Amino acid sequence: MRNLTLLTDLYQLTMMNAYLETGEGNRNCVFDLFYRANDYIEYAVAAGLETAVEYINNLKFTDEDIEYLKSLKLFGDKFFAAIKDFKFTGDLYAVREGEFIFPNEPIVTVKAPLYQAQFIETALLNIINHQTLIATKAAKITHEAKGAVMEFGLRRAQGPDAGVYGARAAVIGGCKSTSNMLAGQKFGIPVSGTLAHSFIMSYENELDAFRAYAEIYPDNCVLLVDTYDTLKSGVPNAIKVFDELKAKGYKPAAIRLDSGDLAYLSKKARKMLDEAGHKDVKIIASGDIDEYILSSLHQQGAKIDLWGIGTKLITSAQNPALGGVYKLAAIEKNGKWTPKIKISDTQEKITNPALKTVYRIYDKDNMAAADLICLKDEVFDTSKPLTIFHPVETWKKTTFTEYSMRNLMVDIIKDGKLVYQMPSLKEIVEYAQKVKSEFWEEYVRLINPHIYKVDLSDKLYELKHLLINEKTEGIYLQSEKKERE
Amino acid sequence: MRNLTLLTDLYQLTMMNAYLETGEGNRNCVFDLFYRANDYIEYAVAAGLETAVEYINNLKFTDEDIEYLKSLKLFGDKFFAAIKDFKFTGDLYAVREGEFIFPNEPIVTVKAPLYQAQFIETALLNIINHQTLIATKAAKITHEAKGAVMEFGLRRAQGPDAGVYGARAAVIGGCKSTSNMLAGQKFGIPVSGTLAHSFIMSYENELDAFRAYAEIYPDNCVLLVDTYDTLKSGVPNAIKVFDELKAKGYKPAAIRLDSGDLAYLSKKARKMLDEAGHKDVKIIASGDIDEYILSSLHQQGAKIDLWGIGTKLITSAQNPALGGVYKLAAIEKNGKWTPKIKISDTQEKITNPALKTVYRIYDKDNMAAADLICLKDEVFDTSKPLTIFHPVETWKKTTFTEYSMRNLMVDIIKDGKLVYQMPSLKEIVEYAQKVKSEFWEEYVRLINPHIYKVDLSDKLYELKHLLINEKTEGIYLQSEKKERE
Structure with missing residues (x-):
């Protein structure tokens, strides 16, 4: 694969520079790559992980790259020190290629020093957005x-x-x-x-x-x-x-x-x-x-x-972009993690905080029944009934008694090292066929497909709403304060 | 630029093989690359020529490519002889990058041995379609x-x-x-x-x-x-x-x-x-x-x-493909050229035969008034009035008295050699701005733009209709004959 190190947006580099100059660059953080609900994509088939991993493994600023960056006169010494022998040292979690995924579920999660996680955003989005779309x-x-x-x-x-x-x-x-x-x-x-x-x-x-x-x-x-x-x-x-x-x-x-x-x-x-x-x-x-x-x-x-x-x-003609985004979910300072949230007027656009994973819940026929986005370290006891609820219309509840669960996310890179055995394309195709066979026709039919349930675990729901209250109170307090001044 | 020699469709290679095996491969031919009218693209801005020329200049079948092609067991000795040290030896004519172009006007014309012209079709379309679209x-x-x-x-x-x-x-x-x-x-x-x-x-x-x-x-x-x-x-x-x-x-x-x-x-x-x-x-x-x-x-x-x-x-979201095509316009045998036409039930989809060029007609204010697709060697005397007519609704006529004409197509490659001084991107941008300034707002406005006239010269119109009659009579004669049998 050719060197795509500069396949990034300028602002990733200016932010990276600002993080490094202000001493924030090496704080660890968590970013989620996911797509949002739209009229055309009720479910998506994850693809692009292999290319994304190749991209990360091949990152290298050449002398020409450095010369070009210097010519822009936008970056400081700490920036050039960081990109010399740049290497991704963080973790990367992802769903397998061929996995069925739904809006708001992490397709890829990056846990890495802030300046690195920010830097790889654009290329990751470019690759995963495109291949998942097609x-x-x-x-x-x-x-x-x-x-x-x-x-x-x-x-x-x-x-x-x-x-x-x-x-x-x-x-x-x-x-x-x-x-x-x-x-x-x-x-x-x-x-x-x-x-x-x-x-x-x-x-x-x-x-x-x-x-x-x-x-x-x-x-x-x-x-x-x-x-x-x-x-x-x-x-x-x-x-x-x-x-x-x-x-x-x-x-x-x-x-x-x-x-x-x-x-x-x-x-x-x-x-x-x-x-x-x-x-x-x-x-x-x-x-x-x-x-x-x-x-x-x-x-x-x-x-x-x-x-x-x-x-x-x-071209995926009707809808030529998946619209995947990459959002900050948590950040560390002096060993302490703070979950992060992006507020929006549209409730569906409020992000899910913290390091997470996704479990698929299977019914007794081993057919997919619902997905549950939860904190990464949550443990579920499938011998007990599980009640899930719609993340917005919370009165909509479902209780499972006979069921099983599967964690959709796997460790791909740990501390900068590939820990995942990349499957062959043939294996990916077989996997994709198996996954598809776990979904009832109702979910994949062309006209008015049944909307598949993607709910939040109790813990994630609570954390999210705690943060929403914090943030929105903060804004109103600040603005009221201003008015009083 | 990386080697994109195998950026082609299998059928280009199987056709190339068939041409070479049957002794037709070295006949010269003419192909036009153009786009067809659609609801979204009333005019297009040509782009991609530089990339296309780079692609042609870098064509080289590597040992790995040849090994891969051999593994398919689809190609014969003449094919492998032709791709060893493959070099494009033909001519390429094109409009400049930044030129305004209209449906059916050649953006690129290739005149080359049949097996070469066929081989480069897919990559040419890929490159010109994409960049012109954006x-x-x-x-x-x-x-x-x-x-x-x-x-x-x-x-x-x-x-x-x-x-x-x-x-x-x-x-x-x-x-x-x-x-x-x-x-x-x-x-x-x-x-x-x-x-x-x-x-x-x-x-x-x-x-x-x-x-x-x-x-x-x-x-x-x-x-x-x-x-x-x-x-x-x-x-x-x-x-x-x-x-x-x-x-x-x-x-x-x-x-x-x-x-x-x-x-x-x-x-x-x-x-x-x-x-x-x-x-x-x-x-x-x-x-x-x-x-x-x-x-x-x-x-x-x-x-x-x-x-x-x-x-x-x-992504050109509303219309993510230009839909450009590449159609045979003429073919030579033993030194004699035969113009070629592709018939369709839809009159607009019938191709224009022969080696052609496009003239832009400017009114006395030096504003673009119409384009004329004509045979490449036609000469116009702008001291005399020029009457043009709609290629389908032929009663719609316009006569120019004070006008000038400009040939939109330039020689890019002659006998395999680049003869065109590629302009810098800055020069292309300036050229594009100049071209745009030659068009009245009526032609480029967002809602219901005025349709710009693109007519055929008398000679091209006559040739086209001669071929249409030949081809359609041929079919009906053949089928009537069959019924009689």
Whole structure:
């Protein structure tokens, strides 16, 4: 991985400088990275941890970096002393890649000296926000697709990284392959592809183009049939070439539809293929598809076996940012920790204080029933009933009697050292499938999904409300005092 | 720039292999990269050419790449012979970065051996699509902003490249600075930033935090005032610190609002600052702003001097893909060129054949009046009147008498060699500003902009319609023939 040390915002560095100059830089602190509820993301699929850890392990200010920073005349000696041989010395906790996560749950928690934790904020957000966004979109799309989904978005991705890491995230979210060779090489993802209109157009006519391609790839002959006219030209010519392949003992693979009314065309094409004796030939569809179009096509009885999905997957078109944030949850001074909270007029935007973790509560069928955000050191006795309540509408309570609990967060880095065995992408994909199988369809369906319960433990709830009262009283006292003055 | 040789789709390689195996690979061809009309992009600001040229100049299949490609067992000897010491040997024409461009106009035209032109398609699209998208969004945002816009989106960008190249594109589109240090270093973009909520929260109280920051940055003291309560706590504390700075002879810089009702809060804060004698202190606003919110805030009389714009700019949130395509326009065989066309049921989606260029027609006030897509070798005599007509609604005609014309496309690469002096980013920004000044407000306004005329030359129109008739007759003849059989 290339050096991304300067992949940060200027203000992280000016704050770092101010912390170090005022002697606050080495205080330990806790930051949580999490996303907030929005209309598009009821659940998210965590992704990006591997890239984030690589980023942290590769941090190094080069001589050129230092020269550039000096040229800005914004930083003092303590700052340059701290970045010389900079090394992350803190702890990092995170949920596994492929984990289902919900609003306000920490995806990553950093416990480190203030100047370090602040410094890595931007890149962590950039990486986790992006990959989690695309894994989530892929999960939604593959949930509706039924057939296998191939990720085809590189040409519309927001730059090279968006294509490469987006392909990885798409696979974590459930895609089976990518068209992206660099992602295939880098992450061992199966690569797939067919042929383009330009190939067809470069030959005298469609039939010549099909024959040329079939000659080279007789064992995996996928023909794009919409260059001129799908039903009048493309499918009949494909059938001709498939007949020829069959006569030579090959098994023709598929046709691809890339435009027009996919429901209508796929049904017609299926009928034509079947009548010509090509019942085994698959139909691949592509062209501006997302989860809503998939659902609509299935309702219309479209006969499509495989999907190539590009733009809307690789950009998460409807909602192109996860909106993850990174918020201070606690800070230490002289060995004493103080929990911290960010107040907001919107109750949902008030942060959760202190070093925390998340437990998933499973019912007796081992299906996910609710998540509980709690203090990191809390212990639960699952032999006793557990009552949880909604963090805002507190009268909404649920009591579990037969249940089990699983801590979602694992130790990734301790005192700057990697303590987690990074799983392979294959293992991550298997893990993601297992996690998804623990959720009832009601929670993941496209339209009006059931809202999954994410509650706070009694202890965390109490601490949070203590701090809210402290902070808000503080403000009003201060302002009343001012008015009296 | 890192090696992005494998940043391509599998099908580019399988097609390349098929071309080479069937002896078609070395035929010369012409491909145009352009975007199609959509609801969000009435005009676009071209960007990404520098990155695209770097990509082409750095193409090199490494031993690992070749090993990976061999492992797929999809490619033959001719393919591996062609990629060993691969070098782009063709021509590349393009509009300059910062140019205003319209649907269907070539942004980049590639004239090269078929296997090369096909191979570079995906990366060219990835780079030009992304950077043009963000430059365009930035142009729309800066047009509405009035005050200077700082690009703050790195944390929400779709991966590292999206942040870094997105910052560059944002500056071409009109942003004045970026928070992104890597972009600042790489492209010499001015960097800007303030401080975060976590900084405020890490101190005992807001006032202590403000004082700590003011001590370190007395000359450039920007204070974030919404951590606890903007009007009751943030602004009064900022005024206190600004008073102290002033007393020491410093000039306080600005406050930043990052949440809440920006129109209301900015007016109140402005009044409080003015009454406290801080008329020169600027107000910066940030927080989920785009061109529509800017327009609305100005209508409400918001008192905001500078803007920090993140998510919606760096992802082009409303429309996160330009949708640029790369289409075959001509192909050569034995020295004879054949123009090519892609037919579609939607007339606007039918491509323009042959090697082309674009002229911009200026009226006697030197303002842009229309664009004309024409054959590359067409010559116009501007001493004679010029009549142009709408390419679909052909009765819509315009005649120019006093006018001038400018060819928008320049030669970038000839026979594989760079023949264009790449301008610096500063020069590109100046060029972009000049181009923008040639367009009446009617064309760039936010609501219902006037549609700019993009017509075809008589020669191109005739050629296109000749090919349409040929192709469609061909299909119907073929299908009628089939029915008769």
